[in-house]
Amino acid sequence: xxxxxxxxxxxxxxxxxxxxxxxxxxxxxxxxxxxxxxxxxxxxxxxxxxxxxxxxxxxxxxxxxxxxxxxxxxxxxxxxxxxxxxxxxxxxxxxxxxxxxxxxxxxxxxxxxxxx
Amino acid sequence: xxxxxxxxxxxxxxxxxxxxxxxxxxxxxxxxxxxxxxxxxxxxxxxxxxxxxxxxxxxxxxxxxxxxxxxxxxxxxxxxxxxxxxxxxxxxxxxxxxxxxxxxxxxxxxxx
Numbered sequence: 001x002x003x004x005x006x007x008x009x010x011x012x013x014x015x016x017x018x019x020x021x022x023x024x025x026x027x028x029x030x031x032x033x034x035x036x037x038x039x040x041x042x043x044x045x046x047x048x049x050x051x052x053x054x055x056x057x058x059x060x061x062x063x064x065x066x067x068x069x070x071x072x073x074x075x076x077x078x079x080x081x082x083x084x085x086x087x088x089x090x091x092x093x094x095x096x097x098x099x100x101x102x103x104x105x106x107x108x109x110x111x112x113x114x115x116x
Numbered sequence: 117x118x119x120x121x122x123x124x125x126x127x128x129x130x131x132x133x134x135x136x137x138x139x140x141x142x143x144x145x146x147x148x149x150x151x152x153x154x155x156x157x158x159x160x161x162x163x164x165x166x167x168x169x170x171x172x173x174x175x176x177x178x179x180x181x182x183x184x185x186x187x188x189x190x191x192x193x194x195x196x197x198x199x200x201x202x203x204x205x206x207x208x209x210x211x212x213x214x215x216x217x218x219x220x221x222x223x224x225x226x227x228x
Contacts, residue, residue, distance in 0.1 A: 004159070033216070042122075042205060042220035043160070055214040090159055097214050103148050105216070107159030 002027065004093050004108035012114045018079040021111045025072050025093030032074040033097070033105060034066060037088040046089075048097065049074055078113075086115045119143045120208050122219035130227050135193040137222050139206035142187060146208040146217075151180060151191045154203045154221070163204075164191070196226045 005024045013019050025032050034046040045058040049068035066076040072093075078085055089112075092105035121140045129135045137151075147168040152160035166173040166180045166189070173180050179192045193200055203221045 031214070033214075035218070040220060043207075043216075043218035045215050045217065048214045050214070058215070092159070103150065103165060103209070104162045106162070107152075109157065109159050 004091060004106055006089075006091050006108040006111050008111060009109065010112045010114075012116065013081050014116050015081055015083060017081050018077065019081060019113060020075055020077045021089055021091075021113075023074045023076075023091030023093075023108060025074070025091075026106055029093035029095055029106070030072050031094040031097035032068055032072065033092045033094070034074070034076050035090045035092065036060075037090055037110070038086075043090065046076065050097065081115045083115050086113060088112050118220075119146075120206060120217045120219040122204075122206060122222050124222050125220070126223040126225070128225045128227060129196045131198055132195045135191075135196045135200065135224055135226065137191040137193075137204050137206075137224065139189045139191075139219055140187060141189075141208050141217075143208070143210070143217075144187070145210040147211050148209050149180070149182060149189050150207045150209075150216070151178075152205045152207065152218075153200075154205065160205060193224075196224075198226050198228050200224060201226050 007022045031050045033048040035043040047057045052068045063079045068074045088110040090110045092107045094105045150165040151163040154160040182189045205221045207216045207218045209216045
């Protein structure tokens with residue numbers, strides 16, 4: 001079974017631009033979560049989607065948004081990029097996160113975003 | 117507000133010895149805890165988990181201990197192997213929130 005895939009793997013943008021990152025979950029997984037990883041900050045939760053609905057959101061400004069499609073694929077968008085948005089963005093999928101006994105998330109390799 | 121803390125950014129252990137990685141949390145509503153391992157240029161990989169109704173869970177060389185009164189969990193790796201060298205993250209969640217809070221990670225180096 002193929003793992004979680006993220007595209008692109010690397011991205012360089014300039015301040016003020018916007019960016020869209022894509023995540024394809026493991027087949028059959030309906031929950032997709034997004035995280036931002038920066039040095040010293042660990043993984044910061046961005047949002048979680050299940051069946052095209054956002055069920056929770058982290059403490060990030062409105063410039064960060066996401067969506068999920070009917071095939072469970074997900075995208076996240078960052079508008080008006082700032083230097084501080086440079087980070088590794090990780091996507092994780094789960095069969096049905098929150099359902100009793102289902103808690104494991106499988107992570108993709110991430111998209112490394114650099115904002116100049 | 118860092119609800120999950122890993123106060124040791126790095127740890128070095130001799131091959132064959134025990135590695136103990138620690139994690140503290142502040143939110144008493146957390147009821148499920150996980151450990152992930154991360155190699156460079158890869159996403160985190162699930163290692164082991166524990167529910168708040170237990171105080172210990174074991175899987176091969178890996179054991180997680182949970183002390184709810186101290187709001188503390190630890191991961192024991194015995195015996196440690198060079199391939200265990202990676203960054204380890206602990207994470208916590210409150211069932212029904214669909215949200216995991218991760219610590220900042222501990223870099224483990226196992227010396228051959």
